[in-house]
Amino acid sequence: MFVGKTNIHRNSLRKLVGSDNITILTFHRIIPEGENYFIPPMALSTKNFRNLLQLIDRHFSYISLDEAVLKLREGVQLPKRSISLTFDDGYRDNFTVVLDILNKYGMKATFFIPVNPIEKQENYWWDILYQVGTNDAKSFAYFAHQHQVLPKSLISLIHDIREKNNGVRGEILRECVRSLNMTAYIKREQFVKELRQITLNSQSQHLLLNWDEVKEILKKGHEIGSHTLSHRPLTQLSEAEARKEISESKAILSKKIGQQQVMGFSYPRGDWNQKIADMVVEGGYSYAVTTRYGSNNRNANLYALARRNISDYQGIRAYMPTVMYWLEFSGIFDKVLAARRSE
Ligand SMILES: [Zn+2]
CATH class of the missing domain: 3.20.20.370 (Glycoside hydrolase/deacetylase)
Structure with missing residues (x-):
């Protein structure tokens, strides 16, 4: 056109x-x-x-x-x-x-x-990912592993994310977003659904x-x-x-x-x-x-x-x-x- x-x-x-x-x-x-x-x-x-x-x-x-x-x-x-x-x-x-x-x-x-x-x-999946990654790294890592949506090396970084400063935390979670962006959306959605469920029980900021x-x-x-x-x-x-x-x-x-x-x-x-x-x-x-x-x-x-x-x-x-x-x-x-x- x-x-x-x-x-x-x-x-x-x-x-x-x-x-x-x-x-x-x-x-x-x-x-x-x-x-x-x-x-x-x-x-x-x-x-x-x-x-x-x-x-x-x-x-x-x-x-x-x-x-x-x-x-x-x-x-x-x-x-x-x-x-x-x-x-x-x-x-x-x-x-x-x-x-x-x-x-x-x-x-x-x-x-x-x-x-x-x-x-x-409803916040976007990447914002949900950030919220759960910073507040409940254990569940994040568990579901990432279960759905096989992230490389093992990245999941192990998530395990220790609480010990990192804000900047490094952000970088790790951004790397997760990058990796998930390359995953077929249906597979990604299943993982995000679990994370969303976790945020339902917590006060999440309306972005x-x-x-x-x-x-x-x-x-x-x-x-x-x-x-x-x-x-x-x-x-x-x-x-x-x-x-x-x-x-x-x-x-x-x-x-x-x-x-x-x-x-x-x-x-x-x-x-x-x-x-x-x-x-x-x-x-x-x-x-x-x-x-x-x-x-x-x-x-x-x-x-x-x-x-x-x-x-x-x-x-x-x-x-x-x-x-x-x-x-x-x-x-x-x-x-x-x-x-x-x-x-
Ligand atoms: Zn857009």
């Missing part, structure tokens, strides 16, 4: 000045001062988020993603150096931390919401937005997109299941948020193929975003838009954030970063 009629002269001129590029940034969690998250590629500090918005405000043209796609479809030229902000996964800090900062700069972002975790107020907060985000003028029903990788599901994840999530979100349109779709873990993209088209969405690293020009496939994941993972940012972002958005590092970030 491609957009835009070709006017060769105008098009090549635009390419030359790079004015038709749209850079879409991906965020997951924005972490308050003094806190950290055990999956660094999913977390950006509040300080760096503020710095980044200030940079965008000064040197780039901000446009919301729904609006940018409408313009691309109509063949209207986007402002020079256009940037859109997107948030995946529906974490509560998107409401408690992000909204005020966005408001300060008058920027509207797009929030891709996973329906079931919000509806059930995700609730519907009232989603509505409030919308009320502030931001956009809501779909991040499926269950946040499972779509190419691993049956055709019927994948279709349901795509169309039912749109129907439920539309009902929840009223008149507003749900235009955008975000593939969980960036997992898609042509068949899945076709279902997104048939589902009535106007565009879909992936995790492919890069910017998009006016000929971009609107159902496979590239983005740039922004986190504190690139440690040097802590020292010279604005310069790094500036260079990064220019596309200078794309080849190097694409390899590093495809993990």
